[in-house]
Amino acid sequence: QVQLVESGGGSVQTEGSLRLSCVASGYTVDNYCMAWFRQAPGKEREGVGKINTGRGNTYYPDSVTGRFTISQDNAKNTVYLQMNSLKPEDTAMYYCAARKGNCKPYIHQQDFDYWGQGTQVTVSS
Secondary structure, eight states: OOEEEEEOOEEEETTOOEEEEEEEESSOGGGEEEEEEEEOTTSOOEEEEEEETTTTEEEOOTTTTTTEEEEEEGGGTEEEEEEOSOOGGGOEEEEEEEEESSOOSSOOGGGOOEEOOOEEEEEEO
């Protein structure tokens, strides 16, 4: 049974940093597409980055490019989201997601089969 568990959320001030972790169980992450999404109250869920764990290539939308970085640690079956220069508009619940095989173009939630429970990130001004 595939499970994803996120951690690392919290409250920070503007320009602060956080690192989120997503620990996978039930499979090995080295041949999956792993992504991070976020959802703020009243807004649609949006992708903030993905990594093709078999190749290591990543993709980010313009809203977070240069501030967010996804990395993987196959030995720990874990994917990370390093978030720097955080802004109040980054406040949201952050979710880890996975799909077997290579990533599809862009980041669409319907392309992912497995989801974590989310971790809250709050950025204050």
